[in-house]
Amino acid sequence: MPIQILMPALSPTMEEGNLAKWLKKEGDAVSAGDVIAEIETDKATMEVEAVDEGILGKILIPEGTENVKVNEPIAVLLEEGEDASALEAATGAPVVAEAPAADPAAVPAPATVPATVAGPVVEIIPDDPEIPAGTEMVSMTVREALRDAMAEEMRRDENVFLMGEEVGQYQGAYKISQGLLDEFGDKRVIDTPITEHGFTGLAVGAAMSGLRPIVEYMTFNFAMQAIDHIINSAAKTLYMSGGQMGAPMVFRGANGAAARVGAQHSQDFAAWYASIPGLKVVQPYTAADAKGLLKAAIRDPNPVIFLENELLYGQHFDVPKLDDYVLPIGKAKVVRSGTDVTIVSWSIGMTYALNAVAELAKMGISAELIDLRTIRPLDMETILTSVRKTGRLVTVEEAFPICSVSSEIAYQVQEQAFDYLDAPILRITGKDVPMPYAANLEKLALPNVQEVIDAVKAVTYTA
Amino acid sequence: MAGSQTKSTGAQKKTAPKARGAMKNAPAIADFNKEEELKAYREMLLIRRFEEKAGQLYGMGLIGGFCHLYIGQEAVVVGIEMAKKKGDQMITSYRDHGHMLACGMDPNGVMAELTGREGGLSKGKGGSMHMFSKEQEFYGGHGIVGAQVALGTGLAFKNRYTNNGNVSLTFFGDGAANQGQVYESFNMAKLWNLPVIYVIENNKYGMGTSIERASSTTDLSQRGASFGIPGVQVDGMDVRAVKAATDYAMEWCREGNGPYILEMITYRYRGHSMSDPAKYRSKDEVQKMRTEHDPIEQVRARLIANDWASEDDLKALDKEVRAIVAESAEFAQTSPEPDTSELYTDILI
Numbered sequence: 001m002p003i004q005i006l007m008p009a010l011s012p013t014m015e016e017g018n019l020a021k022w023l024k025k026e027g028d029a030v031s032a033g034d035v036i037a038e039i040e041t042d043k044a045t046m047e048v049e050a051v052d053e054g055i056l057g058k059i060l061i062p063e064g065t066e067n068v069k070v071n072e073p074i075a076v077l078l079e080e081g082e083d084a085s086a087l088e089a090a091t092g093a094p095v096v097a098e099a100p101a102a103d104p105a106a107v108p109a110p111a112t113v114p115a116t117v118a119g120p121v122v123e124i125i126p127d128d129p130e131i132p133a134g135t136e137m138v139s140m141t142v143r144e145a146l147r148d149a150m151a152e153e154m155r156r157d158e159n160v161f162l163m164g165e166e167v168g169q170y171q172g173a174y175k176i177s178q179g180l181l182d183e184f185g186d187k188r189v190i191d192t193p194i195t196e197h198g199f200t201g202l203a204v205g206a207a208m209s210g211l212r213p214i215v216e217y218m219t220f221n222f223a224m225q226a227i228d229h230i231i232n233s234a235a236k237t238l239y240m241s242g243g244q245m246g247a248p249m250v251f252r253g254a255n256g257a258a259a260r261v262g263a264q265h266s267q268d269f270a271a272w273y274a275s276i277p278g279l280k281v282v283q284p285y286t287a288a289d290a291k292g293l294l295k296a297a298i299r300d301p302n303p304v305i306f307l308e309n310e311l312l313y314g315q316h317f318d319v320p321k322l323d324d325y326v327l328p329i330g331k332a333k334v335v336r337s338g339t340d341v342t343i344v345s346w347s348i349g350m351t352y353a354l355n356a357v358a359e360l361a362k363m364g365i366s367a368e369l370i371d372l373r374t375i376r377p378l379d380m381e382t383i384l385t386s387v388r389k390t391g392r393l394v395t396v397e398e399a400f401p402i403c404s405v406s407s408e409i410a411y412q413v414q415e416q417a418f419d420y421l422d423a424p425i426l427r428i429t430g431k432d433v434p435m436p437y438a439a440n441l442e443k444l445a446l447p448n449v450q451e452v453i454d455a456v457k458a459v460t461y462t463a
Numbered sequence: 464m465a466g467s468q469t470k471s472t473g474a475q476k477k478t479a480p481k482a483r484g485a486m487k488n489a490p491a492i493a494d495f496n497k498e499e500e501l502k503a504y505r506e507m508l509l510i511r512r513f514e515e516k517a518g519q520l521y522g523m524g525l526i527g528g529f530c531h532l533y534i535g536q537e538a539v540v541v542g543i544e545m546a547k548k549k550g551d552q553m554i555t556s557y558r559d560h561g562h563m564l565a566c567g568m569d570p571n572g573v574m575a576e577l578t579g580r581e582g583g584l585s586k587g588k589g590g591s592m593h594m595f596s597k598e599q600e601f602y603g604g605h606g607i608v609g610a611q612v613a614l615g616t617g618l619a620f621k622n623r624y625t626n627n628g629n630v631s632l633t634f635f636g637d638g639a640a641n642q643g644q645v646y647e648s649f650n651m652a653k654l655w656n657l658p659v660i661y662v663i664e665n666n667k668y669g670m671g672t673s674i675e676r677a678s679s680t681t682d683l684s685q686r687g688a689s690f691g692i693p694g695v696q697v698d699g700m701d702v703r704a705v706k707a708a709t710d711y712a713m714e715w716c717r718e719g720n721g722p723y724i725l726e727m728i729t730y731r732y733r734g735h736s737m738s739d740p741a742k743y744r745s746k747d748e749v750q751k752m753r754t755e756h757d758p759i760e761q762v763r764a765r766l767i768a769n770d771w772a773s774e775d776d777l778k779a780l781d782k783e784v785r786a787i788v789a790e791s792a793e794f795a796q797t798s799p800e801p802d803t804s805e806l807y808t809d810i811l812i
Contacts, residue, residue, distance in 0.1 A: 192651070193654070195647035195651070197644045198616075198644050198647025198651060200613070201648070202613050202617040202648065202651060204613075205614035205615060205620065206621045207617075208602055208614065209552065209618050210621060228607055228610060229614075232610065233605070233607075233610055233614060238809050238812065239588055239589075239809045240588060240590075240593035241589060242585035242588050242589065242809060243809040244596070245595050248812075278811065
């Protein structure tokens with residue numbers, strides 16, 4: 001029985017990739033462990049190894065093909081004694097597990113991601129006052145936007161440097177720093193040992209003495225090793241020195257849940273850092289905001305926590321083609337105007353919110369959607385203006401519910417707009433549990449679009 | 464190797480500290496001339512008298528919170544200051560008053576910070592453990608044990624990044640020497656050959672726990688060995704030994720050889736902080752250090768023996784130092800508390 005070789009998933013979040021090269025041709029004998037092809041994703045190039053032995057009977061996806069979906073058959077392997085006549089049956093036959101990724105449980109991305117993390121289905125209001133009319137928009141990923149922001153700022157100020165694990169020769173664990181080592185050299189793009197506490201302290205010391213470090217954490221989960229320096233050394237020095245010296249620097253990296261990486265790699269730390277006076281906290285959703293706000297963060301004379309999301313890195317958004325696109329930190333954006341309810345979200349929470357807004361529109365509910373973009377300072381004015389108009393508020397975030405960013409928003413809204421509220425404020429958050437690994441439990445632990453819709457229906461008293 | 468440090472016995476001739484790494488040909492003791500002896504004496508005396516006054520003000524309730532006195536350890540920071548060049552940075556822990564005075568920060572500003580007044584170096588918002596000076600390249604004053612080691616390594620990183628020829632003097636105690644980030648810092652400092660001298664002020668107690676009860680190995684000068692960082696133990700009660708060792712380490716750093724460790728064997732006469740009665744050691748132990756190894760008395764004896772100063776000269780010097788300290792105490796009590804509007808300033812720029 002011929003065996004189908006499937007497009008493998010090379011990371012927990014991979015949904016598709018390019019078939020860069022076949023290293024075996026049709027008719028070649030293949031042993032288990034042989035490298036048969038090279039696959040490229042936006043993060044890396046990986047080799048595909050054969051699991052079974054046989055003869056490469058037919059290549060179904062030629063090399064150079066882009067955007068091949070995970071689990072799509074890419075070739076057929078013939079067993080000993082079979083010939084090409086067996087192929088026809090195989091190519092039309094149901095998928096037989098062969099490649100490592102063929103086990104559905106090992107392909108989490110399609111299982112958990114598309115339902116919640118599909119691109120926006122609601123048109124985003126492209127009305128940033130910072131963008132002059134007629135500006136050309138370029139589609140790019142959040143990943144590229146972050147890289148461009150760093151490169152532009154490093155060209156602008158030679159005191160800006162990037163340090164972190166795998167930022168240089170490896171080109172970034174998530175390929176955010178791709179190409180930076182080539183352009184700026186190892187003086188300014190610095191591979192560190194795996195010692196977050198130490199290199200964060202070192203970077204804070206460098207900032208106190210006048211440099212402008214960008215510290216990349218492979219994920220913010222690892223920054224817990226370094227949180228003493230972020231808070232006690234970076235955030236408090238300006239105050240403790242009576243304004244004499246501070247730490248002008250950026251701490252950035254992937255934050256929050258990715259997919260199927262378990263409890264220790266799936267936490268959103270926005271509320272932790274947002275509770276600290278002396279820090280700014282930025283958490284963008286779109287590529288344009290990622291670029292404009294990262295540039296602002298690098299120039300900011302204060303320590304800025306810049307929280308990215310791995311699942312957003314590969315998503316495309318329109319980014320204005322401007323020489324120097326810098327957005328103000330601390331300014332939320334009304335993404336869609338509406339009259340019946342205010343939905344406040346940020347970062348990956350926006351994916352749930354946007355999809356919910358589209359569904360609600362079909363039901364005749366007009367939701368106003370605000371993307372916070374910055375968590376500290378919190379743009380309460382934009383939220384309050386909207387709530388005073390709609391009288392209702394639903395928040396959407398992936399973080400834990402207790403003492404979360406939405407707890408703070410809810411508190412401030414009841415304090416400052418109590419008389420305007422026509423319903424209790426409802427929050428959609430991650431569940432109050434460590435992130436489970438099992439795909440079904442993980443899905444339950446995260447927010448979903450239906451929860452947002454239900455909350456909006458509840459506050460608008462819609463059946 | 465814990466007992467291998469040279470003993471301080473007044474003006475007696477000494478042998479070189481046990482040679483390790485690149486220190487083989489370094490002199491054990493700097494040959495001080497009259498001016499240097501007098502300078503060292505005056506600087507150490509200023510710290511001693513200042514700290515005594517701070518202890519007094521603490522007892523009067525004028526200084527709050529924590530207050531860690533440097534009495535007994537004066538030779539370390541004064542000897543190092545004498546080997547420093549302009550531009551070299553200093554950073555230390557919370558036992559920091561001596562470092563600030565040694566590097567030239569205003570005694571009035573330091574004392575007024577201790578009392579939490581507007582005229583304090585941090586406008587009263589930092590306190591005893593948190594003062595800074597861009598002008599004097601002093602980067603604090605840090606209250607988290609060991610944090611300044613990574614920060615000080617960052618100062619050295621800046622020196623290498625900008626090629627400014629300066630050296631970071633990063634001070635920490637025997638207690639901090641067991642913190643993990645110290646070794647993370649050692650690793651990067653040697654990996655990138657950063658110009659940093661790690662000055663371990665081994666006063667033998669991390670708060671109330673003696674080094675023998677806290678450290679698996681007690682020769683802290685060798686803690687850099689597995690990173691390829693050389694180090695020596697130095698008699699930290701003899702300002703000349705401190706100066707000589709620091710001169711050597713400075714040259715080592717400025718020549719691009721990377722970090723160096725100086726373990727200063729020293730002693731604090733007072734408790735860990737003002738609230739520590741220091742019951743974990745005997746009165747005799749303290750008394751013995753005071754009478755046989757006092758850093759200031761050693762210089763005083765040499766000044767008299769060499770006929771470089773008379774008793775009257777030294778009395779006059781003492782009077783001058785006391786006047787500076789009295790003025791700082793006066794300033795610290797008359798400077799007003801910070802304006803309440805200061806509560807919300809200096810949080811962000």
